[in-house]
Amino acid sequence: MITMDDIIREGHPTLRAVAKEVPIPPVAEDVELGKEMLQFLKNSQDPEKAEELHLRGGVGLAAPQLDISKRIIAVHVPSIDPEKPESGISTVMYNPKILSHSVQEACLGEGEGCLSVDREVPGYVVRAARITVSYFDAEGEKHKIRLKNYNAIVVQHEIDHINGIMFYDHIDEKNPLKLKDGVLVID
Ligand SMILES: O=CN(O)CCNC(=O)c1cccc(Cl)c1Cl
Numbered sequence: 001m002i003t004m005d006d007i008i009r010e011g012h013p014t015l016r017a018v019a020k021e022v023p024i025p026p027v028a029e030d031v032e033l034g035k036e037m038l039q040f041l042k043n044s045q046d047p048e049k050a051e052e053l054h055l056r057g058g059v060g061l062a063a064p065q066l067d068i069s070k071r072i073i074a075v076h077v078p079s080i081d082p083e084k085p086e087s088g089i090s091t092v093m094y095n096p097k098i099l100s101h102s103v104q105e106a107c108l109g110e111g112e113g114c115l116s117v118d119r120e121v122p123g124y125v126v127r128a129a130r131i132t133v134s135y136f137d138a139e140g141e142k143h144k145i146r147l148k149n150y151n152a153i154v155v156q157h158e159i160d161h162i163n164g165i166m167f168y169d170h171i172d173e174k175n176p177l178k179l180k181d182g183v184l185v186i187d
């Protein structure tokens with residue numbers, strides 16, 4: 001079971017490496033890893049389990065954060081609207097790839113956090129508001145999906161991880177709360 005002890009922190013070189021593509025269909029070890037990454041996210045969002053296991057909450061996780069330099073990410077973003085269960089996303093992506101993205105940009109009003117960063121880094125992380133992502137699932141099936149708003153932001157944060165990019169690389173140091181016109185602020 002993955003716990004916080006398995007997560008490497010900033011300064012560890014693996015967080016700055018470009019991770020390697022995995023064989024498709026994923027081998028058993030990579031399938032198992034994906035399952036454990038998704039379970040970690042679910043545990044981290046369960047108040048009892050999170051307390052019992054001392055987990056910080058997370059909506060995404062990338063294999064490099066476990067010192068595994070492979071292009072595997074997991075996302076578990078519950079839908080905020082029970083009437084629209086499809087508005088959340090819960091999946092493991094192998095070799096995810098952003099095929100295209102909107103010109104329109106977006107950021108989270110509260111900024112972003114990272115389990116590999118043991119400090120608050122204030123500032124807007126401006127990303128594409130909408131993305132089209134292709135990825136392979138645990139069975140080796142290819143998917144092509146369009147994401148927007150919070151789901152799109154989270155997947156971009158995770159794909160950054162497999163490219164050695166940290167969320168604060170996107171923050172304008174001189175003026176972290178600067179917002180260009182037209183950037184959608186997501187709350
Ligand atoms: O790489 C994944 N993590 O570090 C897990 C912890 N961070 C989050 O869940 C998180 C928090 C805020 C905004 C975004 Cl986009 C994300 Cl992803």
Ligand code: NI
Nearest residue numbers: 113114115116
């Ligand atoms: Ni992160």
